[in-house]
Amino acid sequence: MPALPYVANAVISGTLTGIVYGLMALGLSAIFGVVRQVNFAHGELMTLAMYGAVGAFQGLALDPFLTMIAAAMVFGVFGYVLQRGFLNRFIHRPEHLRMLLMIALAIIIGNGLLLAFGPDARSVQTSYQLDSFELGPLLVDKVRVYAAIAAVVATALLAAFFRLTLTGKAIRACADNPIGARVAGLPVAHLYAVTFGLGAASVAVAGCAMVQLIDVTPGLGPGYTLLAFVIVIVGGLGSMVGALLGGLAIGVSEALAGLLITPSAKSMVSFGLLVVLLLVRPQGLMGPGRR
Amino acid sequence: MAAASTLAMYAFPRRLGAETAKLKVGVLLPRSGLQALIGQSCQRGADVAPELLRQRLGVDIELMNADTESNVDTARSRAERLIEQGAQVLVGAFDSGHTAAIAQVAEQRGVPHIVNIAAAPQITEQGYKFVFRNFPPAPEIGRNGLVLLGDIFREAKVAPKTAVFMHVNDTFGQAMAKGVAALLPKLSLPFKVVDTIPYDPAAKDLTVEVSRAKATNAELLLLVCRLNDAIVLRREMVKQRWSPMGVVSPGSPGLYEEQFSKGLGKYGDNCISNTVWFNPKNQITHDFAAAFKKRFPKDEFAFHGINASYTFDAVLIAADAFKRARSTDPKALAEAIRQTNIPATDRVSFGGPIKFNAKGQVDGNRSVVIQNLRGKPTVVLPAELAEGKLVFPMPKVS
Numbered sequence: 001m002p003a004l005p006y007v008a009n010a011v012i013s014g015t016l017t018g019i020v021y022g023l024m025a026l027g028l029s030a031i032f033g034v035v036r037q038v039n040f041a042h043g044e045l046m047t048l049a050m051y052g053a054v055g056a057f058q059g060l061a062l063d064p065f066l067t068m069i070a071a072a073m074v075f076g077v078f079g080y081v082l083q084r085g086f087l088n089r090f091i092h093r094p095e096h097l098r099m100l101l102m103i104a105l106a107i108i109i110g111n112g113l114l115l116a117f118g119p120d121a122r123s124v125q126t127s128y129q130l131d132s133f134e135l136g137p138l139l140v141d142k143v144r145v146y147a148a149i150a151a152v153v154a155t156a157l158l159a160a161f162f163r164l165t166l167t168g169k170a171i172r173a174c175a176d177n178p179i180g181a182r183v184a185g186l187p188v189a190h191l192y193a194v195t196f197g198l199g200a201a202s203v204a205v206a207g208c209a210m211v212q213l214i215d216v217t218p219g220l221g222p223g224y225t226l227l228a229f230v231i232v233i234v235g236g237l238g239s240m241v242g243a244l245l246g247g248l249a250i251g252v253s254e255a256l257a258g259l260l261i262t263p264s265a266k267s268m269v270s271f272g273l274l275v276v277l278l279l280v281r282p283q284g285l286m287g288p289g290r291r
Numbered sequence: 292m293a294a295a296s297t298l299a300m301y302a303f304p305r306r307l308g309a310e311t312a313k314l315k316v317g318v319l320l321p322r323s324g325l326q327a328l329i330g331q332s333c334q335r336g337a338d339v340a341p342e343l344l345r346q347r348l349g350v351d352i353e354l355m356n357a358d359t360e361s362n363v364d365t366a367r368s369r370a371e372r373l374i375e376q377g378a379q380v381l382v383g384a385f386d387s388g389h390t391a392a393i394a395q396v397a398e399q400r401g402v403p404h405i406v407n408i409a410a411a412p413q414i415t416e417q418g419y420k421f422v423f424r425n426f427p428p429a430p431e432i433g434r435n436g437l438v439l440l441g442d443i444f445r446e447a448k449v450a451p452k453t454a455v456f457m458h459v460n461d462t463f464g465q466a467m468a469k470g471v472a473a474l475l476p477k478l479s480l481p482f483k484v485v486d487t488i489p490y491d492p493a494a495k496d497l498t499v500e501v502s503r504a505k506a507t508n509a510e511l512l513l514l515v516c517r518l519n520d521a522i523v524l525r526r527e528m529v530k531q532r533w534s535p536m537g538v539v540s541p542g543s544p545g546l547y548e549e550q551f552s553k554g555l556g557k558y559g560d561n562c563i564s565n566t567v568w569f570n571p572k573n574q575i576t577h578d579f580a581a582a583f584k585k586r587f588p589k590d591e592f593a594f595h596g597i598n599a600s601y602t603f604d605a606v607l608i609a610a611d612a613f614k615r616a617r618s619t620d621p622k623a624l625a626e627a628i629r630q631t632n633i634p635a636t637d638r639v640s641f642g643g644p645i646k647f648n649a650k651g652q653v654d655g656n657r658s659v660v661i662q663n664l665r666g667k668p669t670v671v672l673p674a675e676l677a678e679g680k681l682v683f684p685m686p687k688v689s
Contacts, residue, residue, distance in 0.1 A: 003506060006502050006505070010499055010502055093387055099475065101689055103547075118326075121519050121522070121550065123522075123554055125389050125556070130526060131530075132531070139531055139532060141498075141530050176670070214496065214522070214523070215495075215519060215522065219325075221491075223495075254499070255498065255499050259498030259499050259503055262488075263488060263489065263491075263494075263500040264460060
C-alpha cells in the first residue's frame with residue numbers, strides 16, 4: 001500500500017479532475033433535462049472547443065482560461081442557432097431518429113477536425129502548465145486547481161441563471177411540464193435553443209479547462225461523450241448537482257483504483273460503479289424525486 | 292568473387308536495358324488514421340529513394356503509393372490492388388498486423404514483399420518464400436536495448452539499484468514486457484525491478500500511474516511507450532517532481548520523436564532510447580539526409596531517423612535486386628533478394644551487411660543509445676557512432 005501522502009495526492013487530483021468532468025457532463029445533463037435530446041455530439045463539441053483554445057493560444061497568445069469567456073459566448077450562440085435552426089425541426093420525431101441525427105453530427109465534427117488539423121495531437125504550453133502547489137508532503141497540480149475553480153464558477157453561474165432569472169425559471173418550467181409550458185404561452189422553441197446554447201457554452205468552458213490537462217486530437221470526442229454519459233447516469237439524468245457529484249465520484253474512484261489496485265482497473269471501477277448504481281438506484285444519485 | 296562483383300556494382304553503376312526499364316514498387320504505409328504521423332514519416336524515406344538510387348545504382352524505380360489507413364483489412368485490399376495494377380515488389384507497412392496481412396497476399400500472389408518496419412517475430416516464421424525483412428524482431432530489439440543499459444552505466448560510471456518498469460498494455464507493450472521479464476535475470480544488470488506498471492496507451496491522464504511509480508522510490512524508470520502517452524507521462528513526472536536517475540526506453544518509439552521534444556521543450560531532454568537507428572557515419576546516410584533535406588526542407592532528418600531510413604533501405608534492397616536480376620519477374624526478383632549482400636557501409640540503417648537468412652530475415656541489425664540533447668535525438672553510444680556526450684544521471688527537475 002502506498003504511503004498516505006500518495007493516497008492524499010491521488011484523492012486531491014481525482015477530486016479536481018472530477019470537478020472538470022462534472023462541468024463537461026453538466027451541459028449534457030441540462031440539454032437532456034430540458035430538451036430530452038441525448039447529445040451524442042457532446043464530446044465532439046468539447047473537442048471543437050479545445051481546438052479553438054489551441055488556435056487562440058497559438059494565434060493570439062491567449063491563455064485558455066481567458067479564452068473560456070469568448071468560447072462560452074461563441075458556443076452559446078452556436079448551440080442556440082443549431083437547436084433553433086436545425087434540431088428543433090426534429091423535436092417531435094422518434095427518438096431513434098434524433099439519436100442518429102446527433103451521431104451524424106458527431107461524425108461530421110470529428111472528421112471535419114481530422115480534415116482541418118490532421119491526426120497529430122496539439123497542446124498549449126503555458127508558463128505555469130507544469131507547476132504544482134507544494135503543501136507539506138502534498139503536491140497539487142496548479143492547472144488542475146485553476147481548471148476546477150473555473151468549473152465551479154461556471155457551474156455556479158449556470159445554477160444562478162436557472163434559479164434566479166425569468167428565462168431560467170421558464171426553462172425549468174419547460175423541463176417539468178413541456179405541454180403545460182406551451183399552454184401557458186412560453187416560447188418553448190426559443191427556450192430549448194437557449195438551453196442547448198447554455199449546454200454548449202458549459203462544454204466549451206470545460207474544453208478550455210481540459211486543453212491544459214490533455215492534448216487534443218480529432219478522435220477525442222467519443223471517449224468523452226461516453227464518460228459524460230457515465231457521469232450523468234451516476235449523478236442522475238437532468239440533475240445539475242448530480243452531474244458534479246457524478247464527476248467527483250468517477251474522478252476520485254478512478255484515482256484510488258489506479259493507485260490501490262492497478263492503473264488498468266481505472267475504467268473497470270468507473271463502469272463497475274455505474275452497474276452497481278443502476279442496480280440499486282437506477283435514477284442516479286440525484287435523479288428525479290430528489291432534485 | 293561475390294565481394295568483387297558487389298564492389299564493382301556499387302563503384303560503377305550503369306543503366307539497365309530498355310526491356311527492364313523500370314521497377315514498380317508498391318509502397319504500403321498507414322498515411323492516415325491512428326498511425327498517420329509515423330506512416331507519413333516512413334513515406335518520406337520512400338519518396339527520396341527513386342532519385343538517389345538512380346544516381347547510386349543507375350536503376351529507375353516507380354513508386355506506387357497506397358495508404359493502409361491504419362487498418363488491417365485496408366492493408367490487405369490495397370496490397371491486392373497494387374499487385375493488380377502492376378506492382379512488382381511490395382514495401383511496407385510499419386505496423387506488424389498490417390504487414391502480416393500484406394505478407395499473406397504477397398506469398399499467395401508470388402510477389403516479393405520487403406518489410407520496412409514491423410517487429411512481430413512471426414512475420415518471418417511462417418516459411419514464406421516471398422517475404423523479406425530488414426528490421427529486427429521484437430525480442431531482438433528488447434535484448435539489444437537491455438544490453439545497452441549496461442553500456443550506459445559503464446560509460447556513466449554510476450548505476451541504479453532499483454527500477455520501476457512502466458509499459459503500454461497493448462500487444463507491442465505486452466510482448467516487450469514479456470521479453471524484458473525473461474531477459475533481465477540473464478543479463479546481470481545492477482538494478483532490481485521493484486514494480487511493473489502497465490497502462491493504457493490511449494490514456495489522457497497518467498497522474499495515478501506516475502504517483503504509483505514515484506511511490507516505489509525507484510532510481511530508474513524503464514519505459515516501453517508510444518508517443519502521446521510518453522508526453523503525458525513525462526509531463527506528469529515534472530508536475531509530481533519525480534526525478535529518477537534516468538528515463539530509458541529499451542526499444543520502443545515515443546521518446547525520440549519530434550512531437551515529444553517539441554511538446555515538452557527542455558523537459559524532453561536527456562530521455563534515452565536504446566533503439567535501432569541510422570548510421571550517421573556512412574556516406575550513403577549523408578547523401579540520403581541531404582536529399583531528404585532538399586525534398587522536405589521543413590523537416591529535421593533526425594526525427595525521421597528510424598522510419599525514413601528503414602523505408603529507404605527497403606526500397607534500396609528492391610533496387611539492388613532489380614539491378615542484379617535484370618528482370619521485373621517476381622520470381623527472379625525474389626531470388627535476387629535472397630542473394631542480397633549489401634555492405635554495412637552502403638546502407639542507411641545501422642547494422643551489419645544486409646543478407647537474408649533462410650527465413651528471409653536480416654540478422655545483425657543493431658541498436659544505439661539515443662539521448663535527446665538540446666531538443667534533438669543524438670547518438671551517444673556506441674562510442675564509434677557518438678555524436679554527443681551521454682548525460683547520466685539526468686539533471687533533477689527544478
